[in-house]
Amino acid sequence: MEPAQALRADARHNRVRILEAAREAFATRGLDVPMAAIARRAGIGVATLYRRFPSRESLITEVFGDELATCASVVDEALADPDPWRGFCSAIEKVCTMQVADRGFTDAFLTAFPDAIDYERTRVRAEQGFAEVTRRAKAAGRLRADFDLADLTLLLKANCGVATGTSEAAAAGSRRLVAYLLQSFRAEHAEPLPPAPPLTLDFLYGSATVR
Amino acid sequence: MEPAQALRADARHNRVRILEAAREAFATRGLDVPMAAIARRAGIGVATLYRRFPSRESLITEVFGDELATCASVVDEALADPDPWRGFCSAIEKVCTMQVADRGFTDAFLTAFPDAIDYERTRVRAEQGFAEVTRRAKAAGRLRADFDLADLTLLLKANCGVATGTSEAAAAGSRRLVAYLLQSFRAEHAEPLPPAPPLTLDFLYGSATVR
DNA sequence: AGCTAAGCGGATGGGGTCGTCCATTTACGT
DNA sequence: ACGTAAATGGACGACCCCATCCGCTTAGCT
Known part of the structure; x- marks a missing residue:
């Protein structure tokens, strides 16, 4: 590296x-x-x-490699939690807090990096770990069965929208949004939903590419 | 005008x-x-x-005056609906759909217009109308009592985050996000939430200003 | 048809960012 | 101490965007 x-x-x-x-x-x-x-x-x-x-991209990759690693470790913590649901929730809360605190981090999630291998590798690792967290939370009957992995992306992107500016208000907004969504993610009282968006690249990244 | x-x-x-x-x-x-x-x-x-x-701003104001008027009429439709909850939901769904369809519209919601009077006037009208929709939905016992008007902004901003790109995936994501949130907004099974963000200008608009 | 003011659009100057080139400086092995 | 190759940073050309100026064109009235 x-x-x-x-x-x-x-x-x-x-x-x-x-x-x-x-x-x-x-x-x-x-x-x-x-x-x-x-x-x-x-x-x-x-x-x-x-x-x-x-390139600007190589700089970004290097800088956010660390923060992405933090994400991965957040997922590891979630995996270590004996209560799958609590792990699920706290992982989401932590990552969203990071997003609000760091505007670049927010952008980085929305931007495509055609050839940042390390970056991508860590991202995939975190993603797979989170998939496991999801699986367990469903198995424990706490997470609704129709929760899709794309819903994580959905939540992160939604949180990005809220995280404009670094103000305290943005943080409060993010906390509240996450609380609303976590409530909807619970298995109890779950109601039918429209289908999850396909996890294609252009949804993950919008159509943004770093210049 | x-x-x-x-x-x-x-x-x-x-x-x-x-x-x-x-x-x-x-x-x-x-x-x-x-x-x-x-x-x-x-x-x-x-x-x-x-x-x-x-100025660019005057052009934006003129262009989005119409679309903002559409928003206001959406609110009026919601007020006309005999079922307050259905009105509430469909108003939100319609506006979010508009946001996804039009990238500029999305941006316009996030941008401060220091002196666009007409624009602002319509916005306030829509906002007050929506406040009334909210009041009725609460009175009917369908909308949770701690729903705050700032939650509308929260939802719109979250939807903005999802609405990057004009792809079909973005539309699907938006529909699903809205469904999740509407479910959380229901009075039944409502659970305590962190406080709503204050409706200050810097939350409404981030720290963005049109150049 | 002819006049005149309203309307037009290209050219232009000013500001900003990107990314490279090259003359100068500095670390470090001998 | 000294020589060399690595490292540095400011200056520079290319590009893009904003916003104005000015000589030419055209609508609309008489």
């Missing part, structure tokens, strides 16, 4: 400064913050930034 | 072509489609566009 071995000491140092700056910048200004702004915040020149990360 | 009287015939003609082109462009490409693209689609020069609508 990191060919950062052969780098000279100063280059290695700058590399982490770039990543810190990018994380901050993405979090507060979203994914399309100018590259120059990131460079300035890191206290380096634009050229250095471009040499280290040839 | 329309000082289009004193215009020469050709100018009047071009004005409607601009509006048509703008409606299409906003619907398919979102609110920040280049002005030049609108002009080209309308088959006129940029200058003409700017003379007729000095």
Whole structure:
């Protein structure tokens, strides 16, 4: 993942400064913050930034690799919870909180990364873990049987819509939305639903691609 | 609203072509489609566009005035329905469908218009009408008592998040989200919720302002 | 038909971002 | 201490978008 071995000491140092700056910048200004702004915040020149990360995408991938890993660990925690339903709920709540806190993270979920292998690998791992959480929660009779994995995407995208701005109000909105939806996800009193959207790429990512 | 009287015939003609082109462009490409693209689609020069609508905002206001009026009439239909709950549900379903069909409409809901009076007036009218729908649905014992008007905004914003792209999948997602939420809104089996977000401006509009 | 003001659209300047090039600086092995 | 290759950063050209200016065209009245 990191060919950062052969780098000279100063280059290695700058590399982490770039990543810190990018994380901050993405979090507060979203994914399309100018590259120059990131460079300035890191206290380096634009050229250095471009040499280290040839495309904006590679930078994003690197930055959100960590946060995606956090997602995966959230799923692992959910799997470790003896109560499948509680695990299910807290996993969703945690991820949604992360989304609200970080605007770039929100965007990253909506954006297609044609060739970010590591990224995609972790994502798939988290997804499969969550599928297992789902399976258990259904088996325990707490999660409605017609819950579809696409409903997770649905919830995340809905949460994205609520998470505009980083204000406290957005956080409150997100909490409430999640509470509403979790209530609907419960097996008790479940009523028929329209079919889940197919989990195609253009639903996952809208039609957005990073430039 | 329309000082289009004193215009020469050709100018009047071009004005409607601009509006048509703008409606299409906003619907398919979102609110920040280049002005030049609108002009080209309308088959006129940029200058003409700017003379007729000095700011992008004035154009948006004009274009979405109609659609907002449709919203208001949707609310009126809901008020006319003898069954308050059915009115409540169908109003929400209709507006959400509109949002999915028109990307610009979605954006318009998220964007602040500091001085679009007509626009704002209609919006307030629709909002008050919906408040009445809400009151009746609660009185009929169908809508949960702790439903807050901010929950409508919450739902609309959530729906915006789902409505990226104009694909059929987005429509299916929206329908399912709405079904989930309407189920949670029902009075029966309602459970405690975290507090509703305050209906402040920065929640309504994120921190977005049209440029 | 002819006049005039309204209307038109291309060209243009100003601002902003992207991504590269190259002269200069700096780390690090000897 | 010194030489070399790695690393740096500012300047630059290309592109895109906004919004205005100005010389030309045309509708509509008499």
